[in-house]
Amino acid sequence: MSEIILVKPQDKFWDLETLQGMFRFRHQVFHQSLGWDVETHQGMERDRFDELNPVYLIAKGSNNAVDGCWRLLPTTGPYMLSDTFPQLLQGSAAPHRDEVWELSRFAVASTGRGDLAQASLGSVTFEMIRCVVEFAFSQGIRSYVTVTSVALERLMKRAGIPLRRLGQGRAQRIGKVLTVACTIEINEKLCQLVGCHLHRSLWFYQHKRQCKVRTHAGERHWEKARRLLHPFGKNFQGERSAFQPLQQHR
Numbered sequence: 001m002s003e004i005i006l007v008k009p010q011d012k013f014w015d016l017e018t019l020q021g022m023f024r025f026r027h028q029v030f031h032q033s034l035g036w037d038v039e040t041h042q043g044m045e046r047d048r049f050d051e052l053n054p055v056y057l058i059a060k061g062s063n064n065a066v067d068g069c070w071r072l073l074p075t076t077g078p079y080m081l082s083d084t085f086p087q088l089l090q091g092s093a094a095p096h097r098d099e100v101w102e103l104s105r106f107a108v109a110s111t112g113r114g115d116l117a118q119a120s121l122g123s124v125t126f127e128m129i130r131c132v133v134e135f136a137f138s139q140g141i142r143s144y145v146t147v148t149s150v151a152l153e154r155l156m157k158r159a160g161i162p163l164r165r166l167g168q169g170r171a172q173r174i175g176k177v178l179t180v181a182c183t184i185e186i187n188e189k190l191c192q193l194v195g196c197h198l199h200r201s202l203w204f205y206q207h208k209r210q211c212k213v214r215t216h217a218g219e220r221h222w223e224k225a226r227r228l229l230h231p232f233g234k235n236f237q238g239e240r241s242a243f244q245p246l247q248q249h250r
Contacts, residue, residue, distance in 0.1 A: 002067065002124050003060045006131055008053060020044065021066040022058050029107040037175045049104070052077060057131055059108065059124050067109035068124050070132060075100045075145065081181055085147050085174065088181035090167030099142040103132065103184075106152070129159060130194045136186040137196075143185050150178045160193050 005018075023044035030036045030045055039047050052073060059068030073079045075095050079102040082094035108125050136144065146163075148156075150171050156163055163182040171180045184190075 002062070002127075004057065004068070004124070004127055004131055005060070006055065006057050006135060008055055018058060018060065018066065019056075021060075022056060022069045023050075025066040025069060025109075026105055026107065030105070035176060049073060049078065049080060055135070057128055057135075059128060061109075068128055069105060069107055070103060070128060071105040072132065072135070073102045073104070074098065075102055080104050081145055081147050085179070085181065088147060088167060088172060088179060090170065092167045095143075095145060099140055101136070101139075101141050101144055103144045103146040106146075106148070126159065126194070129156075129161060130196050133186065133191055133194050134196045137191065141186055143183050145181065145183050147179060147181055150180060153180055153182060162190065 023046050026038075027040050027043050027045040030038050031040050038045050049071070055072040057068075057070040057072065058066055061067045075082065076098060081088065081102060082096070086094060106128075108122070108128065132144070135141070145166065153163055161184060163184055166181040166183055169180075171178045173179070
């Protein structure tokens with residue numbers, strides 16, 4: 001069984017142990033398994049974009065260890081595609097708009113090797129995809145951009161996610177990784193594809209605390225009760241809307 005949480009690091013309920021666990025998980029996947037040229041320190045992988053108060057999507061297993069992660073940043077401030085890998089746009093302008101966010105550092109625990117060490121198709125992957133789609137609707141996000149490997153692009157397409165390459169659409173080798181820049185349009189068709197519902201997504205995110213989901217292998221849908229709990233405050237009794245649209249970087 002896994003638990004998926006979507007929170008901001010500056011939230012008062014944030015669990016430092018979980019945050020450090022995510023950085024250790026990223027070190028394991030991106031540095032040790034994939035051999036990427038990433039910044040690591042004391043067994044944790046983090047970079048300057050982690051200092052910009054991103055939103056994190058984190059999956060935790062039954063042993064409370066992190067076994068999945070995703071980082072979300074608005075494009076109104078610095079982000080990886082614009083500031084680190086603009087060559088992937090091949091002359092096109094990087095987006096800097098409130099309604100466009102970037103997805104980065106995606107990984108799910110996998111028994112695969114090589115490119116498959118980053119993620120595999122399973123219940124945790126599908127639930128994480130569903131959560132970022134519902135988050136997009138809650139924040140008025142119309143599209144995500146992402147820098148990803150060709151291998152992960154194929155996996156996402158197998159999951160039914162309609163990625164479209166940016167720039168001239170040609171993959172480039174960055175270090176050892178064949179890499180592309182892609183965009184994902186957020187619309188009701190995608191929402192239905194991943195099993196969420198537009199109006200329900202907006203209501204739950206605007207009137208409840210952050211997303212908390214428990215997943216089991218083979219599950220296809222969330223129980224309604226899963227969306228009513230705060231990630232670190234199960235007994236939270238506040239009546240005020242606590243998940244308002246985030247203030248974005250300018």
